[in-house]
Amino acid sequence: MPSPPINALAALSIREWSHLLLFGGIQAPAGVRMGEGDRPAKSRPVGPTRGLVPRDTVGWEAPSMRSSEVTQARDLERDQLGRRFETEALPHANALHAAALRLTPGAADAADLVQECFLRAFAGFGTFQSGTNIKAWLYRILMNTYISSYRKAVREPRTISADSNPEFSLYDAIADTGATPEAQLLDGLPDDEVREALDGLPEQFRIAVLLSDVEGFRYQEIADITGVSVGTVMSRLHRGRKALQHALWDYARKRGLVNEADPWKTPRRNAARS
Amino acid sequence: MENTETECRAVLTRLYVYLDGEAAEADCAEIGRHLDRCVQCARRFGFERELKELVHRKCGGVTQRTGISDLIRTRLREVTG
Numbered sequence: 114m115p116s117p118p119i120n121a122l123a124a125l126s127i128r129e130w131s132h133l134l135l136f137g138g139i140q141a142p143a144g145v146r147m148g149e150g151d152r153p154a155k156s157r158p159v160g161p162t163r164g165l166v167p168r169d170t171v172g173w174e175a176p177s178m179r180s181s182e183v184t185q186a187r188d189l190e191r192d193q194l195g196r197r198f199e200t201e202a203l204p205h206a207n208a209l210h211a212a213a214l215r216l217t218p219g220a221a222d223a224a225d226l227v228q229e230c231f232l233r234a235f236a237g238f239g240t241f242q243s244g245t246n247i248k249a250w251l252y253r254i255l256m257n258t259y260i261s262s263y264r265k266a267v268r269e270p271r272t273i274s275a276d277s278n279p280e281f282s283l284y285d286a287i288a289d290t291g292a293t294p295e296a297q298l299l300d301g302l303p304d305d306e307v308r309e310a311l312d313g314l315p316e317q318f319r320i321a322v323l324l325s326d327v328e329g330f331r332y333q334e335i336a337d338i339t340g341v342s343v344g345t346v347m348s349r350l351h352r353g354r355k356a357l358q359h360a361l362w363d364y365a366r367k368r369g370l371v372n373e374a375d376p377w378k379t380p381r382r383n384a385a386r387s
Numbered sequence: 388m389e390n391t392e393t394e395c396r397a398v399l400t401r402l403y404v405y406l407d408g409e410a411a412e413a414d415c416a417e418i419g420r421h422l423d424r425c426v427q428c429a430r431r432f433g434f435e436r437e438l439k440e441l442v443h444r445k446c447g448g449v450t451q452r453t454g455i456s457d458l459i460r461t462r463l464r465e466v467t468g
Binding site for chain 1: 407409443447459467
């Protein structure tokens, strides 16, 4: 099923980036017109065409590059790049899609976000060095794409209890009901409720927990992806985990996985707290 | 005689950094030693570690087949020919 078309202006920009990548920034002289009938209907652009000229096969080149040798070299380069991209970048698509679902509320938006992310990644792939941290590189592009194109007004947390107590401890809350705290207890929560709990967190906490606990990035990588200091990452992660634990506590109580006991009334068994 | 309550408190403030594998080597060794001999802290650490793993399992998407790779390939073909 085709996804809804992304913003046409963004589509044009990505096409331009791809051409800058594939043809080394060479553009047709002004005044060269594009053949309207050659472009497939779906990708007909809105706005200036920049004078790119269609080839006989699907694709575009500037007229100054019509020599077959140059064309063949470009084709080979593009195929190699495409194959490298397929091997190195595309395997991360599913993980990035799952991450996108934690960023944007709608499934269609998330699918769009990932596609745009990969288009931008492909456009910049020529400068990406094989063997360096491609996962972090892709997530950085995902974050930037999200912030520039998809983020509406900062979402309010959906659960009232999020961040109400930055020192909430799920371990202590369970222990105070008299039960032995075991994380397996939360296996009783369906996956989509745990995801809901994560989705309900304030954005900065949610992103920190997502990148650390779901995606396995290190503090410095998270700092690079989100553009903040390691100290800020640690703070957001700490508070994010606490807020998530509080949300999970509410879900667990609703499902009867823990006894109803007021953690604030029951005396603590030891003074040390996480 | 060591003040274990103070020791526990000191370990617990660094528990997440330790859990995330981001603790400096000296801290790592010190925290590890404490967890070896303090049952309460060890239980708490075990809980936090399993909870982190649970969140990873339930919110991650690596095993889900969403068809997104095919969508991406189609978009790339449209753009580059």
